[in-house]
Amino acid sequence: MTVTPLGIPRRLLEFTLDGESVRAPEGSTILDACRAAGKDVPTLCEGDTLRPKNACRVCVVEVEGARTLVPACSREAEPGMRVRTGTERARHSRKVVLELLASSVDLSTTPGAARWIKEYEAKPDRFGPDAARVEEEPRIDNELYVRDYGKCILCYKCVDACGDQWQNSFAISVAGRGFDARIAVEHDAALTDSACVYCGNCIEVCPTGALSFKSEFDMRAAGTWNEAAQTGTTTVCAYCGVGCNLTLHVQDNEIVKVTSPHDNPVTHGNLCIKGRFGYQHVQNRD
Amino acid sequence: MDLRFGDSKPTDDERAAVDGLLGPPGSSWEGADRSDADLRWARGGRAARDRRDLLLPGLHAINDRIGWISEGALDYLCRRLTVPPAEAYGVATFYALFSVRPRPATVLHVCTDLACAAAGAGGLCAGAEERLGPGSGVSVQRSPCLGLCERAPAALAVKAGDPVRTAVAAPATVRDAVLAASAPDSAPEEPSAAAAVPQCGDPSLTLLRRVGVVDPASLDDYRAHGGYTALRRAFALGPAGVIREVTDSGLAGRGGAAFPTGRKWQATAAQPDRPHYLVCNADESEPGTFKDRVLMEGDPYALVEAMTVAAYATGAHKGYLYLRGEYPRAQRRLEHALAQARARGFLGEDVLGTGYAFDIEIRRGAGAYICGEETALFNSIEGYRGEPRSKPPFPVEKGLFGKPTVENNVETLVNVLPILTMGAPAYAAIGTGASTGPKLFCVSGSVARPGVYELPFGATLGELLELAGVRAGLRAVLLGGAAGGFVRADELDIPLTFEGTREAGTTLGSGVVMAFDGTVPLPRLLLRIAEFFRDESCGQCVPCRVGTVRQEEALHRIAERSGAAAAGDVALLREVGRTMRDASICGLGQTAWNAVESAIDRLGAYE
Numbered sequence: 001m002t003v004t005p006l007g008i009p010r011r012l013l014e015f016t017l018d019g020e021s022v023r024a025p026e027g028s029t030i031l032d033a034c035r036a037a038g039k040d041v042p043t044l045c046e047g048d049t050l051r052p053k054n055a056c057r058v059c060v061v062e063v064e065g066a067r068t069l070v071p072a073c074s075r076e077a078e079p080g081m082r083v084r085t086g087t088e089r090a091r092h093s094r095k096v097v098l099e100l101l102a103s104s105v106d107l108s109t110t111p112g113a114a115r116w117i118k119e120y121e122a123k124p125d126r127f128g129p130d131a132a133r134v135e136e137e138p139r140i141d142n143e144l145y146v147r148d149y150g151k152c153i154l155c156y157k158c159v160d161a162c163g164d165q166w167q168n169s170f171a172i173s174v175a176g177r178g179f180d181a182r183i184a185v186e187h188d189a190a191l192t193d194s195a196c197v198y199c200g201n202c203i204e205v206c207p208t209g210a211l212s213f214k215s216e217f218d219m220r221a222a223g224t225w226n227e228a229a230q231t232g233t234t235t236v237c238a239y240c241g242v243g244c245n246l247t248l249h250v251q252d253n254e255i256v257k258v259t260s261p262h263d264n265p266v267t268h269g270n271l272c273i274k275g276r277f278g279y280q281h282v283q284n285r286d
Numbered sequence: 287m288d289l290r291f292g293d294s295k296p297t298d299d300e301r302a303a304v305d306g307l308l309g310p311p312g313s314s315w316e317g318a319d320r321s322d323a324d325l326r327w328a329r330g331g332r333a334a335r336d337r338r339d340l341l342l343p344g345l346h347a348i349n350d351r352i353g354w355i356s357e358g359a360l361d362y363l364c365r366r367l368t369v370p371p372a373e374a375y376g377v378a379t380f381y382a383l384f385s386v387r388p389r390p391a392t393v394l395h396v397c398t399d400l401a402c403a404a405a406g407a408g409g410l411c412a413g414a415e416e417r418l419g420p421g422s423g424v425s426v427q428r429s430p431c432l433g434l435c436e437r438a439p440a441a442l443a444v445k446a447g448d449p450v451r452t453a454v455a456a457p458a459t460v461r462d463a464v465l466a467a468s469a470p471d472s473a474p475e476e477p478s479a480a481a482a483v484p485q486c487g488d489p490s491l492t493l494l495r496r497v498g499v500v501d502p503a504s505l506d507d508y509r510a511h512g513g514y515t516a517l518r519r520a521f522a523l524g525p526a527g528v529i530r531e532v533t534d535s536g537l538a539g540r541g542g543a544a545f546p547t548g549r550k551w552q553a554t555a556a557q558p559d560r561p562h563y564l565v566c567n568a569d570e571s572e573p574g575t576f577k578d579r580v581l582m583e584g585d586p587y588a589l590v591e592a593m594t595v596a597a598y599a600t601g602a603h604k605g606y607l608y609l610r611g612e613y614p615r616a617q618r619r620l621e622h623a624l625a626q627a628r629a630r631g632f633l634g635e636d637v638l639g640t641g642y643a644f645d646i647e648i649r650r651g652a653g654a655y656i657c658g659e660e661t662a663l664f665n666s667i668e669g670y671r672g673e674p675r676s677k678p679p680f681p682v683e684k685g686l687f688g689k690p691t692v693e694n695n696v697e698t699l700v701n702v703l704p705i706l707t708m709g710a711p712a713y714a715a716i717g718t719g720a721s722t723g724p725k726l727f728c729v730s731g732s733v734a735r736p737g738v739y740e741l742p743f744g745a746t747l748g749e750l751l752e753l754a755g756v757r758a759g760l761r762a763v764l765l766g767g768a769a770g771g772f773v774r775a776d777e778l779d780i781p782l783t784f785e786g787t788r789e790a791g792t793t794l795g796s797g798v799v800m801a802f803d804g805t806v807p808l809p810r811l812l813l814r815i816a817e818f819f820r821d822e823s824c825g826q827c828v829p830c831r832v833g834t835v836r837q838e839e840a841l842h843r844i845a846e847r848s849g850a851a852a853a854g855d856v857a858l859l860r861e862v863g864r865t866m867r868d869a870s871i872c873g874l875g876q877t878a879w880n881a882v883e884s885a886i887d888r889l890g891a892y893e
Binding site for chain 2 (some may be wrong): 036037054055056057058060068069071074089093096097100101104126127128130131132153154155156163167169170171172174175176177178179180181184186188189192193195264283
């Protein structure tokens with residue numbers, strides 16, 4: 001029998017979103033309400049399986065009475081709140097945040113970035129050719145996944161997924177400060193010398209492609225990566241009895257990466273090393 | 287939590303430094319030799335993890351003893367505290383006073399911030415670097431404001447060892463700085479705190495009346511000068527009565543945000559969740575600010591008493607004093623004062639025989655301006671990176687260790703004593719209607735008598751500068767520090783009140799009044815401010831992390847330009863600055879562009 005958890009009934013509260021009265025369950029964020037109302041608020045550091053970190057500030061909206069803009073992803077809706085999502089002030093901050101990010105890191109594999117940069121008419125080049133960038137070579141220190149911090153926007157999602165929110169391995173942290181802050185294991189060592197258990201749950205939540213399967217990284221380098229030609233097949237992992245769901249991404253009859261559905265009520269997109277990376281036997285044809 | 291530790295082992299010294307703080311390890315789970323019993327029981331769980339807040343003191347212990355933090359030392363500390371090494375590495379690399387790379391045992395911090403730059407810090411730094419090259423056993427580091435602006439230019443030498451030794455050279459010549467670094471023990475004694483108070487001995491003083499008058503080491507002397515009468519009055523009034531007095535006095539926070547203190551206390555006292563905490567924010571790092579240092583060095587018992595009053599009023603039994611890491615003398619004085627107060631029953635299980643229990647613990651910062659932000663300070667005490675939390679929830683509801691917390695600046699707390707001794711109406715009669723009480727100002731720069739001045743709210747900027755003996759050729763005054771704003775030399779009639787400065791479109795901030803003549807070109811000062819914020823941004827949110835870098839780059843480009851040649855970059859500064867102000871998480875990013883903007887708008891920089 002399938003049991004659908006309904007949770008505790010939540011009161012609805014009423015507030016104003018862009019001049020229209022909306023009702024949202026108590027405890028939902030402004031972003032939840034925006035999405036329910038079909039409004040496109042850009043997000044980068046927000047993750048559907050993680051607590052909001054509100055670090056990127058690209059989702060800011062204007063709340064009447066607030067001195068500063070507020071992050072829609074983390075601010076809970078309050079009764080009577082008057083929220084405006086598309087004001088010049090909010091759009092200006094989103095535009096500049098996109099410019100600051102795109103001028104300092106490589107957003108080429110960040111879904112949505114190109115569209116938002118166009119929509120907000122952001123011009124990352126305006127800071128000149130000498131604008132400081134996060135200069136990092138891709139770190140290829142194991143056979144399973146690659147860390148390319150030249151693409152990292154420091155959203156903290158990998159740290160949260162590795163730490164107390166999901167995996168409890170605490171293998172990575174933010175090290176350094178300010179513009180020099182980077183995601184690192186202890187002593188900035190190689191992954192193989194760290195507490196990493198290669199569950200790949202950090203890759204699952206990475207919004208920029210800074211963390212990627214080695215297979216994807218190699219194919220991108222070779223120019224053979226083609227998402228349009230890939231199929232996704234969701235199946236059940238055969239390794240143990242938990243029954244995690246795997247989505248096998250297949251290109252040219254080869255598994256090229258494995259993800260897991262975030263709406264799975266048991267695993268919420270998390271896997272272990274076997275489910276995430278142990279698929280080679282499937283394609284052994286000898 | 288399944289922690290993995292590397293193979294690096296601590297040296298005997300490193301182990302002794304950590305064990306000196308934590309005691310010897312109890313089992314092999316904490317790093318001792320393995321015994322039979324260890325194979326049968328796993329030690330860990332919540333009890334082990336609950337000591338996470340000792341991580342920062344542990345890092346200090348290693349750094350103080352060795353001068354830097356090695357892999358083996360960090361791993362051993364992590365083992366002792368059940369902290370993941372990656373997280374501890376993230377914490378250790380957050381603070382400017384720590385190094386995870388080998389370096390000489392002695393570090394000479396030479397202040398290159400605004401007041402010192404105007405007083406010749408550039409030459410001092412170059413001279414010290416030349417004399418203390420490789421092989422000298424000293425590493426020279428350019429430092430943000432050391433809080434010694436009244437004696438600019440300043441240098442602070444820290445020589446690792448057992449015990450760690452420090453020496454301050456201010457005002458420093460190259461010779462003084464080199465002597466302090468090479469032989470901290472034989473460096474001349476610092477002048478007394480009274481030297482920083484030009485009004486010293488003036489009977490009309492309230493907050494500064496004991497500085498330079500009492501022996502800062504003597505509890506008896508403190509009591510002979512009116513000490514602990516406020517606490518007795520507090521016990522007579524009861525917690526609600528104290529909060530009523532503080533509310534009626536109109537006291538507003540002196541740390542920069544000017545939040546009504548009585549309201550903060552009331553909101554915390556009313557929280558049902560227990561325990562409540564009191565935190566004193568003594569992480570005075572705003573460039574140009576040194577009033578809290580002078581108070582703590584000159585009248586340490588006043589802060590101890592004031593914290594006791596605040597804790598009693600808000601129902602806290604534990605207070606943390608988060609002290610700036612660059613204030614070794616204030617630390618020594620406060621440690622002594624706490625020990626005396628404890629021994630004499632002014633702190634402890636039964637304060638003054640009333641049955642009320644309260645004690646104070648000092649926690650040292652480690653070189654991070656951001657830790658003066660109230661929630662970043664909580665994270666720092668708890669042993670996490672000093673990154674601000676998003677608000678709401680506010681500290682009065684969920685603060686230190688997730689519990690209701692009152693956090694006040696040193697000067698704010700010390701104001702509570704006269705409120706109780708003279709009564710709220712008499713206190714509220716000082717100053718103006720909206721800004722009550724006396725206010726401390728840190729005057730430095732182009733004046734004959736720099737130092738901490740106490741004036742009732744309402745005096746004008748001109749009156750204050752006259753008192754300090756402003757020199758001829760005044761070009762601009764920076765109010766409120768790097769996060770504050772410049773005003774012109776012809777705006778000296780601005781009243782120094784919260785409302786008066788606001789009306790004039792500037793801010794009182796933490797009470798910084800820095801006078802500039804034309805010695806240092808304005809673009810150089812602005813560039814230094816931008817460098818400061820780039821260095822001190824914690825890096826958590828994009829507008830501040832990247833915005834401060836882009837602003838510094840733009841200011842570099844226009845350092846030698848003006849008019850049309852600078853207009854494009856000025857527009858860029860404005861756009862980025864607006865986003866930093868609107869969209870940053872905390873006050874650092876929100877105010878980082880204030881001073882530069884005021885220089886452009888008020889002083890006509892780059893025109």
